[in-house]
Amino acid sequence: MLTDIEIAQSAAIQPIQKIAEKLQIAPDDLEFYGKYKAKLPLYLIDEEKVQQSKLILVTAISPTPAGEGKTTISVGLQDGLCVLGKKSVAVLREPSLGPVFGMKGGAAGGGYSQVIPMEDINLHFTGDFSAIEKANNLLSAVIDNHLQSKTSTLNIDPRTVVWKRVMDMNDRALRNIVIGLGGSTHGMPRQEGFNITPASEIMAILCLSKDLEDLKERIGNIFIGNSFDGNPVYAKQLHVVDAMVVLLKDAIKPNLVQTLEGNPAILHGGPFASIAQGTNSLIATKTGMSLADYVVTEAGFGADLGAEKFFHIKCRAGALTPAAVVLVVTIRALRHHGGANKAAYDEPSVERVAAGMPNLEKHIENIQQFGYQPLVVINSFPTDTQEEIALVEACAAKYQTKAVVAKGFARGGEGMKEVASSLLHHLENYPPNKKELYALTDSLEDKMHAIATKIYGADGVEILPKAKQQINIWRAFGIDQLPVCMAKTQKSFSDKESLRGRPTGFKVTVRELEWANGAGFVIPILGDIMRMPGLPEKPNAENIKIDANGKISGLS
Secondary structure: OOOHHHHHHOOOOOOHHHHHHOOOOOHHHOEEOOOOOEEOOHHHOOHHHHHHOEEEEEEEOOOOOOOOOHHHHHHHHHHHHHHOOOOEEEEEOOOOHHHHHOOOOOOOEEOOEEEEOHHHHHOOOOOHHHHHHHHHHHHHHHHHHHHHOOOOOOOEOHHHOOOOEEEOOOOHHHOOEEEOOOOHHHOOOEEEOEEEHHHOHHHHHHHHOOOHHHHHHHHHOOEEEEEOOOOEEEHHHHOOHHHHHHHOOOOOOOEEEEEOOOOEEEEOOOOOOOOOOOEOOHHHHHHHHHHOOEEEEEEOOOHHHHHHHHHHHHHHHHOOOOOEEEEEEOHHHHHHHOOOOHHHOOOOOHHHHHHHHHHHHHHHHHHHHOOOOOEEEEEOOOOOOHHHHHHHHHHHHHOOOOEEEEOHHHHHHHHHHHHHHHHHHHHHHOOOOOOOOOOOOOOHHHHHHHHHHHHHOOOEEEEOHHHHHHHHHHHHHOHHHOOEOOEOOOOOOOOOOOOOOOOOOOEEEEEEEEEEOOOOEEEEEEOOOOOOOOOOOOOHHHHOEEOOOOOEEOOO
16 A cells, blocks of 8 residues: 555646636746746635625544544545536645654645645745744844843843743753853853744734734734733733844745645645644635635544634634534544553454544534534544444434444545545535623633633542733733633643543643733643643654655655
8 A cells, every 4th residue: 555655746736827727827927936836815705705605614532642633534526526516625734744753644634635835844844933933033143142232221120030041842851951051151141941842922923913914913912021010011012013023034935736636736824733822824814715615624633622722813913714514533443542551552443432432522522512513534444443433433323413434534525435425515504603601701710611621521620829820910901802712732622642532520620821812822831731832752753754856755
């Protein structure tokens, strides 16, 4: 069987202007990045067309470490809709190098449901992540320059600086470091740390901004720390907002690529759902909705993270109402939640699938809480048995919905025709009644409690002293009016990754909070979650090779 990269490398890739023609984009509107990638101008957004397009959100149950194939299903669904003659586009996130070289691998789909050029997309692509990293670290350098300066009037207290540097790599050694050593000419010594680039507030801001002016305003509102007299200090007071936006002037434009079958896909932004909002940019989504009748998008990890944040953060920011929700499930993940270890993921077991079913049930119930009846899509694996699939179908029927098997990985768009047809039927028969689970006027404590009890199934929230102190200090700045972006493990409904399935009788612990004032939300940090991941014992980087002709292998 061919690997993902071998399938991608054997594809008959088309010039990007041919893909643009399918969306009626003129060649003069393309900013070319070689033959097969192009950036799109923001003026293609048409708010009237946005209101007419149907937005389909793809989410999933709680994943195994390898993920459950949301991107594969999203790309396959796009190809399936095109097979049925629909004008559609997939709008997805850009991959981060952290997972590419870490454990999970890339994020361009899999098998015969991929976006290409796969190597470019999974590596440096069009430089968006690099631009975000540089803009973030420019602010860090200027902060330390002010701390060093004898003429600065900001009087920043270095003990209160919360802004961190970022890099797009898993490197646990950089989580907590000391900088400025070596004498007075090397800066003020202080404790510092790195986040991974997808966790940067600049990433969050880019993905929620409407245009360049909105980007500037949001970056200016970034909270960096306090002065010695206790007043908040914001990025705009350092007078480098325009310089940061200059670094982002191209990164704000979404990227046009194609599927293996030559159908259009837009990729832009890449915040993780476990530690950020987990969805592509608002600009990319609205660009897709301006150009196509159907837009397939995804929200990262399980629905308890990505979908919850999609509804509470992105939909609020962009006044979006998805037309339907697709819930991806794999038999492998149900075995996992039923007690199987990694070595047994591919061993058929009706008993383990049955034991893992409560995880699927809770995700269905959660999506129903938002006013949607999800279409359950089974991402097919060769080891799935009909008896196991029947359990999923019965579960969906119990909740008055349907489960359909997706074969896009093995057969591309043809293998997704049934899913696409079921989706079209779903759109006709299950109109949404979108709801939110908390109001912006609720207190932070009530917002966290609502998500923990309604979405996670927790008994409540334990807020540790540091987090309580932060809430009390920041409340005067109006943070109670902001949504929350919970930073939590993706492996469990709880904040403990070992609790699989549908755990009960637990509380989640908020150890501290981060105030992303520019992005417009507050980030409660739950349990042991880290905003800079580490590499596994055997990272995926060890599998990646390149030969004398520049041909890459081992990338997935």
